Amino acid sequence: MADAAVRGGCITLIGMPACGKSSVGVVLAKKTGRQFIDGDLLIQGQTGKLLKELIQELGDEGFRALEEEINAGIQAERAVIAPGGSIVYGERAMRRFHELGQVVYLKLSYPAIRRRLGDLTARGVSIKPGQTLRQLYDERVQLYEKYADIVVDETGMNTRQVVEAIARAVGEALPEKKAETSTGSTGLRGRKTGKRKAAAGRAESGGRTRSGRQQPQSSTGKGKRHGKRVVEAGQSSLSGSGGDGELRRQRRK
Numbered sequence: 001m002a003d004a005a006v007r008g009g010c011i012t013l014i015g016m017p018a019c020g021k022s023s024v025g026v027v028l029a030k031k032t033g034r035q036f037i038d039g040d041l042l043i044q045g046q047t048g049k050l051l052k053e054l055i056q057e058l059g060d061e062g063f064r065a066l067e068e069e070i071n072a073g074i075q076a077e078r079a080v081i082a083p084g085g086s087i088v089y090g091e092r093a094m095r096r097f098h099e100l101g102q103v104v105y106l107k108l109s110y111p112a113i114r115r116r117l118g119d120l121t122a123r124g125v126s127i128k129p130g131q132t133l134r135q136l137y138d139e140r141v142q143l144y145e146k147y148a149d150i151v152v153d154e155t156g157m158n159t160r161q162v163v164e165a166i167a168r169a170v171g172e173a174l175p176e177k178k179a180e181t182s183t184g185s186t187g188l189r190g191r192k193t194g195k196r197k198a199a200a201g202r203a204e205s206g207g208r209t210r211s212g213r214q215q216p217q218s219s220t221g222k223g224k225r226h227g228k229r230v231v232e233a234g235q236s237s238l239s240g241s242g243g244d245g246e247l248r249r250q251r252r253k
């Protein structure tokens with residue numbers, strides 16, 4: 001983990017629109033002492049237009065090109081970055097995020113995204129004419145998985161729990177809250193990837209120090225995905241009792 005973590009100390013959140021990148025991101029930034037950069041606000045600031053107006057004016061392709069250019073130019077150190085959900089179409093921008101630090105995919109099921117999104121045009125989602133949200137979801141999930149160093153499944157978690165899950169995943173666990181129960185305290189949920197699951201109940205007895213900082217998670221070297229090594233997070237430091245927490249780390253070579 002150290003290589004990615006020290007690059008620039010940034011944490012970039014990727015995922016479908018409405019998965020919580022912006023709202024989680026700002027809290028994560030505050031809790032981990034980082035700056036917060038919202039990619040959508042950068043675009044709006046530089047163009048003086050709303051995202052939905054830009055999508056209507058420039059179309060799907062034009063918007064994505066502009067989004068890529070602006071995000072690829074981000075200069076930051078120790079920031080949480082929340083780009084728009086369509087940023088994964090921009091290879092240059094994704095390369096930039098990997099230079100700056102770690103990329104975390106906030107994974108949420110299609111029904112949950114559907115529920116949160118509401119009217120796509122009013123919200124300004126970048127989608128091809130005739131493409132359904134389901135098709136967009138399936139297309140995007142592959143890209144989010146491809147670019148993620150870490151995947152956090154946020155099913156059933158509130159914002160605070162997601163923030164804690166990300167902090168743990170990047171090795172900066174936040175101080176424990178009292179009276180946290182069951183799966184909520186793990187901040188990490190099961191993924192049906194066929195990969196090894198981090199079993200519940202091992203974390204609190206595991207590698208975390210009193211300060212909340214996690215011990216570096218060991219690489220198992222298991223599995224390959226998209227040509228990269230898939231590294232499961234060290235089971236010892238992941239979850240609390242009763243949870244089904246799991247985190248998957250994909251280390252770039």
Ligand SMILES: Nc1ncnc2c1ncn2[C@@H]1O[C@H](COP(=O)(O)OP(=O)(O)O)[C@@H](O)[C@H]1O
Nearest residue numbers: 016017018019020021022023024116157158159
């Ligand atoms: N963990 C969560 N549980 C329930 N609602 C959430 C959660 N995280 C975010 N939301 C809500 O989802 C909506 C979209 O969040 P937002 O941060 O704008 O997502 P994004 O930046 O990924 O598009 C907001 O109304 C936000 O309050």
Ligand SMILES: O=C(O)C1=C[C@@H](OP(=O)(O)O)[C@@H](O)[C@H](O)C1
Nearest residue numbers: 017018051084085086124125126
């Ligand atoms: O995924 C998308 O197509 C988009 C997501 C939006 O950002 P959020 O992911 O922050 O909602 C914004 O960039 C734009 O409206 C397009």
Ligand SMILES: [Mg+2]
Nearest residue numbers: 021022040082
């Ligand atoms: Mg956002």
